[in-house]
Amino acid sequence: MTLDQPSTIQDPSAIDILRYRYHHGTNLGSIYVLERWLHPSMFPDDTSGSSELESVKGWVANIGLEATKEKFEEHWEHAVSDNDIDWLVKQAKCTTIRLPIGYFDLPSFTENTPFEPYVHVYLAAWPTIRTLISRLRAHNIGVLLDLHALPGGANCGDHSGTNSSTASLWKSAPNRDLGVRCCQFLANEIKSGLQVTGIQIVNEADWESDRMYDWYDECIDTVSAIDPSIPLIISDAWNLSRAVEYSLKKNVAYPSQPTCPVIIDTHYYWAFSDADKQKSPQEIIAEVNTKLTELDGKEGSVIDRGAVQAIVGEYSVTLAEDSWSKSGDTPKIDLVKQFGQAQSRRYQARTGGAFFWTWKMDWLPGGEWGFQAQSDAMSGSLVTPISSRVPASNIYTLLERANHRRDERMYDAVHHHVAYWDHLTPNTPCEHWRYENGWKVGYRDAYIFFEGRQTESVGKANKIGSVELWVLKRIRESGFQGDFVWEYEQGLRRGIFDFNAVAGI
Template identity: 70%
Template sequence: MKGLFRKAKAELKKIDRVLDSDARPNSPLVHHPSYSSGRQQGYLRGMEHDQPSTITEPTAIDILRYQYHHGTNLGSIYVLERWLYPSMFPDDASGSSELEAIKSWVGKIGIEATKQKFEEHWNNVVTDADIDWLRNEAKCTAIRLPIGYFDLSRPDLLTETPFAPYAQVYASAWSSIRTLISRLRAHSIGTLIDLHALPGGANAAEHSGTNSGTARFFASNQYRDLSIRCCKYIAQEIKDGIDGVVGLQLVNEADWESERMYEWYDECISTISSIDASLPVIISDAWNFRQAVEYSLKKNSAYPSQPTAPVIIDTHYYWAFTDADKAKSPQQIISEVRTKLSELDGREGSVIDRGAVQAIVGEYSCVLTEDSWAKAGNTSRADLVKQLGQAQSQQWQHRAGAAYFWTWKMDWLPGGEWGFVAQTNNGAISTLPTYTIPEASIGPLLEKANHCKDERMYDAVNQHVSYWDHLRANTPYEHWRFENGWKVGYQDAFIFFQGWGTQAVAPGGKIGNTEVWVLKRIRESGFKGNFVWEFEQGVRRGIQDFEAAVGI
């Protein structure tokens, strides 16, 4: 073992390790791992095409965007659904969508009174006590916030849409949304902005904003262009100072085989990237997850021709709507949960070779059909609900970058099997275990990670050098890239776990969107050539070694 380590050490001595003494002010630890430039003047092999590195310590917004998110959907606040908020509909309203509620109220009480009613709904539904519960009891790190194009408070974005006559009602909607994002951010909670309702409807359901019963969005060039203007506006608003946005979702539950959908995705991603290429863009899988995986791998290449925002797939899991699911028992469904996201098998782990693919579960619940419950046998419904929720929590934490329960807010709290409050309180769904570590324990765990850092690095480098030099003797590897990557990965995981207490990022964080984080680090490294894979594997190993060191 010592002989192999000497060999690794000799290889690594070919470069100077320029360590930055960049300990953060007010950091709870004076001494913590630091980044290495991985460069040496005059070290030529493999570096003639490398570019200067732009890697720096993870920022507060980096942590908010790339940590694993245990979250919930806000619910029917900025895009109404009658089944969730019947109080926002007149009794004689003819439909169940946002547009029908607006029409009915304006007809009854006038546009100014309707505006006041909706503003009260937006501004009062989430109290300070609610946010405290969300952070301290539910241990949420983010919410998914469904909005409509009509909520952007831009009359020019409503032209020739059904909402044009009601632009006045939405004059302060965007300001309300911004305020909510800011309030959540102050409690270390990020916000995924979800363009839930697009003009014309990306699907035929009421949550597209109307009761038209048809999906007209993708077939309309006018609506497609309008939506790109919406994305451009939101991206610029985020760039100009909305703090706490973890990503922008382009569309919710697009219909299967939607017309030219991926072409539209390309346009949106290009537009957003031209404004802020660091903003994660979330796409709907349109119920075809495998196709979305292939698209994501191509978009998330290590070396794009121009700066491109990371792309993340949103997929939803429900067992309450199809005849096939009605035929299953709760026990069968619980077993099935553990097979979900298997389309990612063999697609992760090598951004250099394949590109990056990252998925989140934007919606899930603990709801099953009565047909399924009738097949439960002697096991109580309450026990099975808990098993279903726990199976989902575990599977999403294992395979996804985030999971958002449907839903949080409704007239009929705590919401039963649809309710985030109910299923949190009964223990059916739970946060990532790392987020329950007492803050007082974080410091000692970080000290432990510091103490064993060098030993773990030596072991990792030694194993890497030994394996590859044995596998392919006399191959001119560039193992120094692995060591550089290891240091970056270990430091990244360290800072995610340490948090930024003075900037409202709580400690205990864990890199959850690992594939797109590794993609980010590869792009920032400036490394080129045939051995960048060593840097990538070093980053991954460094993250793993830190997590092993602190037991998460």
């Protein structure tokens, strides 16, 4: 006898669609966490450093605190124009922005940190971030808040906010505690109505960082206690296999208490390592399809294994000159296009979304580092998801087709499921009604994602991207218990698949 609980399933909401659809996106760029190579104009000529701290320190020394505050505020407020947003929607087909921020951009988090003397400069940082989120949200673009620069640094790079060249987050209890409090602050803002797709709690954590997964536990517990619906994104720390095993344990169907869904962020670059510099562009392009195999065999059964979902938080079409020199007779422009298309196809097939590095910089359109350059119609290197290419005039017809074929597809799916299991295990009791129930939920969910929520500024033609986490969410909400919930799960997955097949996405 099963002990099913009442279902809490409701139709997908606007925020559900923003969070769980496939993310075809870009990083914002060097706006709230400065990097000199992207925005040299934000660094005084006599400043030798390349980080946010060196920029603010240099400007205060040169022009004073108040003028520096005005300079930074102008940088933030003019980063994204209305025309930019229009371009994101119409040309780039961008669904989501990964927005790198630093702890210094949040209110009252700089005490006893290197940014404490400059707290006045950052008074308007968080309000302008909120404004940008709202402007993007009004145009059907979600925002992933990325805690790119944490106190002490999660890695040794200048994109952690300083030029200390150390990853001091992991060895400092006060720094780790401050990082948790940053997550807590963001969670409370979201709980109070700020609509974002999730919180990335750390960017590019160093390989095998001490206490990293313990710190992840603390951040996840803290945010879950505030709002367990918020997707939390962790860094794989360049070790995707270990992150997969961790997330499977976190994303279980029946947690002891409500827990946020956990997504893994992994990054792919082929321009930096000595090994990659020895490869030709053609070899690297062929290698793209070997990535993300750590997910193989880990998906498809949340009930048995837990859920794992990855995104590619950063990628580009940049290669080292050593690699380009091995191109042979093939023009570079053709290889860049092939490289971008190979990545687009792979990430769309195996992840919940991918975010190009990067968009905003002094030297737009940015070449092989530029989302603007690579999203240009002439470039053709970034392939937008097939759902984004459905003509608006066809959407109503496709929805009508999905309604018309629903019962036929459901009968076919249920019939094959029952026949298969009756043949395989003829004398074993089953609860096939759960499969049909799951199919109905999955088909309707995919339908509503595609239909959108026009009255709530969520456009049409969305496709469920984070399928594993959506299945996890629906299992938790179903109230189903016992030995046959797997039938519900498989029906749910088939329902999503069948709608996508009918709609051609």
